[in-house]
Amino acid sequence: MTGTTAAPRAGVIVAIAALASAVAFLDGTVVNVALPAMSAELGGGLATQQWTVDAYLLTLSSLILFAGSVSDAFGRVLVLRIGLIGFGIASIGVGLAFDPVSLIVARAVQGAAGAFLVPSSLALITSLLQGGAQSRAIGQWTAWTTGATLAGPLLGGVFVDTLSWRYAFLVNVIPIAATFVLLTRLRGVEHRRADARIDVLSAVLCTLGLGGIVFALIEQPNLGWGHRAIWMPLLGGIAMFGAFLLRQRTARSPILPLGIFTVRNFWTGNLSTFFVYAALSLNGFVVGVYLQQGAGLSATLAGLASLPATVLLIALSPPVGALSARVGPRLFMTVGPLLMAGGSALLLTVREDFDYWTQVLPALLVFGLGLAATVSPLTSTILGAIGGERSGIASATNNAVARIAGLVVIAVLAAIVGGSLDLEGFHRAAIVTAALLVVGALVAFLGIRNPRPAETSDISG
Template sequence: MPTFTSVQRLVVAVAVLASFVTFLDGTVVTVALPAISRELGGGILTQQWVVDAYLITLSALILLAGSLSDAYGRVRVMRIGLLAFGAASVAVAAAGDPLVLIIARAAQGAAGALLVPSSLALITATMRGEVQARAIGVWTAFTTGAQLVGPLMGGVFVDLLSWRFVFLINVLPIAVNLILLARLRLPEPERAVRVDWLSGVVCALGLGAVVFALIEQERLGWSTPAIWMPAAAGVLLLALFLRRQARARHPLLPLEMFGVRNFGWGNIATLFIYAALSLNGFVIGVYLQQGAGLSATAAGLASLPVTVLMILLSSRAGAWAGRFGPRLFMTAGPLVMAAGALLLLTVGGEFDYWWQVLPAMLVLGLGLALTVAPLTSAILGAIDERRSGIASAVNNAVSRVAGLLVVALLSTIVGGALDLDGFHSAAVVTAALFAAGGVVSWIGIRRPPREN
């Protein structure tokens, strides 16, 4: 197994910590949603918006952030993102009503957009081949672990202190990463990329309008002008965004990159897989409290087996994918996760975690560990390292948009209420999305040529 130099170890540590805070805040909120709703009101609509306000700005601006990373330097962009994320986190914790909370969450997502592409770009720009595959495996293990351990940490804070402290968890990793960044000496790229600010604004407005319509249509109905007009405007803006990307000299979303086989097919697989992961995480975090009656801490503990398996196996899976190619892992892993999601159909009125949930978590964890590092490595390894910032931004934008849309459609998926029937409906949809990701990977992914 390839080993890291001291500089590469520092790069991996910086990349992991930078992404850790964004992934953690994306999932730590799930177990806090019932407590937020009880204190601030708003029911399932507030819960959806607390999640999606973060994902809208993260998804829409991550492409812009990828260009900024390539244009102004990964370290510089990451430092700004860390400082802004810390400030927005404090604003979230201090929010006194749903509107302020949602606005602060949107600001958090905007700051988080600066962190993810620049962190992965540090790895892909400084390492190639099996070393890069292993580094991505380590990055994947800890950042995905952050997504999975987030509900546990959030549950402890909700039960022992307050949901507000959930959003202050990231203060320590932000401080540590700022210190590590000061020690990292890497050549920054010359500014060769012109940043298309207008496209970033158009993309953000289009996504926001579409998601607003998807969330609010359950309450107001599609025939209401307040729904169909934003939906139509959002679709039009997104169409204009794609048209501009096809003609722009320095696009935020270089459409020709999707002509690279592993990049194009890998991002389609990402769309299905991360939609399933987001749906599964949201539903389990909320249902185990509101439906099964568990405490926030117990609901967070439910996904701990997935976290353990990710940390134990992801780095090795990344190294195996570098040696044997990613196709087998990207096919088998999602199919295993689909089986795990179907095991959640055993959850019944008489709730028993050990027989109804734990087996599903173990199977989901195994499949996830086999999938994520090979998926990331296949996609980013297909693109020249000089475009690593925008490549990682596109892939992360796809995964966040997947989560954004599936949470926006939550009421439709669960039939309006997250009761036992709604939970089972979500499990079936989750399994179908995972299976689609596996099939797409088998059809489209090929083993890249070995580096000399």
């Protein structure tokens, strides 16, 4: 590839990856502020609200490893097209939902399609770009996709307050169509492997195993660990996922090649991811809800409150990604979470006499700086540790870890906040968030090694 064509191609690749992923990330958060309006119009009460979120998370988390293996075997572009079509149809289904059942089914289909979008879009970057171009691209991808996650509450709030919650989902058709147009410019960049195949038994064991575990985590706060609808899916899920892991040792085409976990930066980076993304999920949920229920802000203002962190992330992630590629990721993966922990600690200044400018804004600015310093180096390190034909499953594994971390921390939310998200509960959540981030920083400091130039491990299983 010559210097005259590398830049345009890199720009197209990043645009495709960012658009495809941003749609899935955006919908994962925009729904939070839309839930009261959705429930008021369609009925169903709290159960509908819970499953509107949970149906998406359940299918996304249980299918993401399978989707990553399909991406590796049959090509990123093909899998992206499948995910985009499915997500577009499901988004229309959500926007046109006429009762709670149709809404929940459409959200489940959205989650399944999202599982095909995220790992294949990021693997497109890692498989087609190398070196500094790859690091800059991952930085840009990180900025826009994480920015979409943080901007979700704002977008949802605007639609809820000015138009209808339905438009927040119907508008997905626009970026999906734009991504399809851009995909026409990537013809011939990849080919299906001649020996491509999927181990169907492994796929079933993985999907049902993760699905059972995730279902139990989601419903446990409602039913309790002693209920058979919780412990039976949990034990069954653990057994099936254990059988899945055993099969990966002997399968000719493993969905999850266990050898990738012998790579130090990969397993250490994923362990750090678990703590960092658990903290991100806890912080995003608690701040978004408390600003509305505790501080009395509207849905739009609660969404606007997170805008400073979003701006910092979008502005700083690309240069941080490039700098991390030159000096190594260990420093950023250590200092970034510590800065975020400091931002979380500043939320302890929130009082009953609420003032956004002095109590919340400083915390979000520090948190945003730490977030920008963390996410791009973290993502680049994990995916760079594997590379090659297994970049799709590496991305899927990291995304699965991040999603499961969020599920776990929200599942134990009642214990964290003490049963109620009042001011005391808000402060308790801020302390737990800071503690999780400190642990994530320590894992990175002790475990991450700055790679030599062009150092990756291509493990084919």
